[in-house]
Amino acid sequence: MSATSAFTEFVQPQMGRVFTALGLDVEYERAEGNTLYHRDDQGELVPVLDLMGGYGSLILGHNHPEIVAHAKELLDQNRAVHAQFSLRGEAGRLGAALSDVVRRETGIKEPYLATFGNSGAEAVEAAVKHAELVRVTKAAALAEEIAAHLEAARDAVRSGAATVDPDAHQLPALQGQAAPAAGIEGLLAAIGAHNAAVLTTKPLFLALERSFHGKLVGSVQLTYNAGFRTPFQNLGTRVRFVPMDRPELLDRIAEDERVVLLDTELADGRVRVVERDFPAITAFMVEPVQGEGGIHALTAEQGRAIRLFCNKVGTALIIDEVQSGMGRCGAFLASSLIGLRGDYYTLSKSLGGGLAKVSAMLVRRSLYQGEFDLIHSSTFAMDDFSSSIARKVVEMLEADDGRVYRQVTERGERLVEMLADLKSAYPDVIEEIRGKGLFVGVQLRDQGEARSMVLRGSAYTGALGYLLSGYLLRQERIRIAPTGSAGNVLRIQPSAHLTDEEIERLRGALDRLCRILRYEDTLHLVHP
């Protein structure tokens, strides 16, 4: 049985058939830099220019010689890899390195603590859980403080030192309650009923429309794509999605979502009722450059509005840099390029250097909850092999005063220049070129009105990008995929070592592709 048919029969039946239908049914056996190799029918190795870059996990390319050498050295030394429940030296050194880089780049003085995981979605979920732990801890402290005030009010009235303010029941929050019993006991019972209901409200998370934060039970709730999310929406978290380009809506959300606990205040022999803001929003989760949603970068102004909102309502800002971070956009953190500072950062993808599966959730030290050490863990997290590879990657990115970041910026500009040339030659085919550094999207015009049934059909099913990916692989030996949730955006995420020749190869291939689309010469797209 060939690997392809075993994959289709035992692993992914549907995707296996899709790959076959589109001509993407190849098995790669070797990889170096920006090149993957598969065998043709004669058994010859066929090189393919890989511009998908492991869904953005290969900023240093496939099998970078220095990373491979480092991995071999670790294995040759029989290094302890699974020494759980001990002082994990490699994880510690990686945590320190990540904290230093974040502080260097953002200018934030406070160190960050790292919680390690095995995938991007896991880092997102660690951030979600940690932020919720902070919120419930805050809520419990507030409830305790209020309980003490209510007790003091009761004592003061009973001892005759104070009386209940005649307007005490007038607060809007008490209006829905049954007619209150007179006196302090009636008031305290009404406040108690209101507060008990508030304390059990489900927390709210905010995320941006078009967001992608993963596909695990928790993270998929924060992922905008309805196809991925809705089958599981009853499992989890309450999320409100905010359009990226309408930051003015944030004020309204702050107002809509404001929840208050009631407290009493004793002054001048009177017991008054006052409102205390309840922490109802756990966190705001943002990608500084949305990837799967079609490569959309947050502007500095949008970032500022989000940061201000979080400060105002006292909620945490989680910056998901799983795809945009680790040098992808020309800096360690894409958010640093727009001056946006997070309480949390999530990292993964290129952190593993193309060999290890590793992710990190970073949180400001002053927010860190000690018990999180124990209540969030995984057998494989913090393993010495992945941690050591990840530290090597961080060292390589930071070497020579950030040479890799400069290289990504320069290569990205060169790539975008070429794509812009194509866009001006084919404005009828290419709608927009977007992105930052080597995180680039080519948005194609909708083909819903095309005369060709092939194009119209693929536009209708959202499969245009996949059809073109199959064509580019078969005819041009170039590997490009559309973004996960926007099928008409081709993602281009090569390594920092992208050469001029590779850019020119892509130019030639896309030029031929644009011509096919312009003249609706679609037989070329579907011919084997």
Ligand code: PMP
């Ligand atoms: N967050 C972002 C921004 C991502 O792009 C992704 C993956 N595309 C994830 C989270 C989830 O990462 P993983 O696939 O490793 O779970």
